[in-house]
Amino acid sequence: TLILFFWLGDFKMYDVIIIGAGVVGYATAMYAGRMGMKSLVIGAEPGGTITKTNMVENYPGFKKLTGQELADNLREHALDYKEFVELKDSMVTKIQKKDDGNFSVSMGDNVVEGKTVIYATGSKWRELQVPGHDDYLNKGVHYCALCDGFFYRGKTVAVVGGSDSAIKDALVLTEHAKKVYVIYRKERPRAEPPNMNRFDKSEIELINNTNVLEMKGDDVKGLVSVELDKEFNGSKELPLDGLFIAIGHIPLSELAKDVGVELNKKNEIMINRKSETNVPGFFAAGDVADTHFKQAITGVAEGVLAAYGAYEYINK
Numbered sequence: 001t002l003i004l005f006f007w008l009g010d011f012k013m014y015d016v017i018i019i020g021a022g023v024v025g026y027a028t029a030m031y032a033g034r035m036g037m038k039s040l041v042i043g044a045e046p047g048g049t050i051t052k053t054n055m056v057e058n059y060p061g062f063k064k065l066t067g068q069e070l071a072d073n074l075r076e077h078a079l080d081y082k083e084f085v086e087l088k089d090s091m092v093t094k095i096q097k098k099d100d101g102n103f104s105v106s107m108g109d110n111v112v113e114g115k116t117v118i119y120a121t122g123s124k125w126r127e128l129q130v131p132g133h134d135d136y137l138n139k140g141v142h143y144c145a146l147c148d149g150f151f152y153r154g155k156t157v158a159v160v161g162g163s164d165s166a167i168k169d170a171l172v173l174t175e176h177a178k179k180v181y182v183i184y185r186k187e188r189p190r191a192e193p194p195n196m197n198r199f200d201k202s203e204i205e206l207i208n209n210t211n212v213l214e215m216k217g218d219d220v221k222g223l224v225s226v227e228l229d230k231e232f233n234g235s236k237e238l239p240l241d242g243l244f245i246a247i248g249h250i251p252l253s254e255l256a257k258d259v260g261v262e263l264n265k266k267n268e269i270m271i272n273r274k275s276e277t278n279v280p281g282f283f284a285a286g287d288v289a290d291t292h293f294k295q296a297i298t299g300v301a302e303g304v305l306a307a308y309g310a311y312e313y314i315n316k
Contacts, residue, residue, distance in 0.1 A: 013113050014040045016310045017105050019092050019255075020120035022048020023296050024286035026074035028118050028303030033081025035311045040112060041078070042105065044091040047071035048122055050296055054146045054172045057194070059296055070296065095255050101281065103259075116310040119256050119269065119277075119284040120303055123249035128160055132215030132223075136243075140223025141215060145169035145244050149176045155241035158183050158226070160212055166246035167191035167199050173244065174202055181238070183207045183228070207232050215243065251288045264290050275306035283309055 016032050018025045021043020032039040050056070053067030062070070078085050094106040095117065103117045125143040127133065133141060142148040145159070149172055157177045159170045162184035168191070173180045180203075182189065187208050191199065207228070214227040216237075225239045232238060251268045253261075262270045262278045268290040275283045283306035286299030 012038070012040075013102070013115070014038050015114065015314055016040075016116045016118055016307070017042065017103065017112065017114035018118045018120060019043070019095070019105070020048070020122060020286070020288075021046050021087065021089070022120065022122050022286070023050055023071050023074050024048075024120040024122070024299040024303045025118075026071065026078045027300040028120060028285060028307050029078040029085045029087075030074065030081065031304045031307035032118075032310065033078060033084040035307065036084060037307075037311060037314070039085050040114070041085065041087045042090055042092055042107065043087075044089065046087075046089060047075070052144045052146050054168070056296065058192070074300075092255060095259050097259055097279065097282070103281065115314050116281045116283065117259075118275075118303065118306045118310060119253075119261075119282065119288060120286045120299070120306075121252040121255075121288050122299075123251045123287040125245070126248040126250050128212065128245045128247055130212060130214055132217065136215050136217050136223040140217060140221075140241065141243050141245070143245050145172045145246075148242075148244075149173045152177045152242045154178050156239065157181070157242040157244060158207075158238065158240050159244045159246055160184075161246035161248075162186055162189035162191075163246060163248065164191040164195055167195045169244050169246050170204050171195065171198055171202065174204060177242075180204045181207055181240075183210055183212060183226075183238075185209065185211050207238075212243075249287060253288050256282070256284065256288075266290070271302070273305070274309045275302045276309055281310075281313055 015037035016039045018028050018041045025041050029041045050067035057064050090107040096104045103114050153176045156179040158181035160183045170182050211229045212226045216225045217223040225237050228236045253267050269284040271284050271289045285302035285306045287294050
């Protein structure tokens with residue numbers, strides 16, 4: 001009789017696999033750990049995009065802290081339940097729902113399995129695709145004022161956009177640049193009232209009802225100016241040393257779509273009030289979901305609901 005032995009290595013079946021290592025993923029893991037569920041958090045960018053936020057003043061319980069501090073706090077809280085919670089810095093490349101109802105999650109050649117998935121990948125910056133963008137990206141054109149504003153000390157910069165994020169970026173840049181413009185396609189920015197008050201009291205100059213048509217420069221200096229679709233101070237060309245773009249985000253929902261999860265027209269994952277999707281055992285939370293008002297606190301709440309939903313799903 002021939003007996004075959006198969007070595008399974010470090011194979012584990014997790015109760016929940018949380019995809020996304022931002023504040024939503026960490027908070028979700030903390031609740032999953034409290035409920036005794038074996039949980040794995042996978043994310044290629046620990047802390048997520050909030051770590052690039054200079055100051056957070058609207059997260060309950062903390063009057064003021066940096067985005068990095070908020071992410072670190074939630075990560076440490078999740079690791080209080082390290083008996084149940086594991087963190088892995090990696091990029092998920094594929095998700096599949098198996099015939100037995102469980103999910104396989106691939107990180108290249110490394111594959112793990114879970115009874116449920118909570119998808120909290122967030123979003124990426126929406127690019128301003130006009131001529132010159134690719135030529136001067138990271139050579140005068142940027143998407144993170146907190147990361148790159150320091151390099152423009154004493155220089156002239158502009159922010160494209162009129163959201164709360166755009167206004168906060170402009171305020172950060174005033175700490176470095178000698179002159180800051182905000183270029184917005186509508187009449188007036190739509191930031192939260194405290195940030196609008198700071199904006200109105202600042203020396204930031206608004207160029208409203210205006211679009212950027214082209215980014216111009218050379219190989220040596222990088223970006224030197226942008227072309228506008230209407231005149232400002234008698235010219236359609238605005239000299240700049242740096243341009244920061246804040247025109248919104250795109251949800252990172254591609255892998256969820258491959259599992260059969262329903263998306264809306266914005267490619268956001270459609271969830272109900274329990275953070276459930278149309279695929280049993282698959283939950284979503286945070287900026288990748290179709291909720292109208294996207295904040296760290298709302299995403300964390302959705303993650304908590306998803307963790308409890310996973311707990312109920314497994315127990316059924």
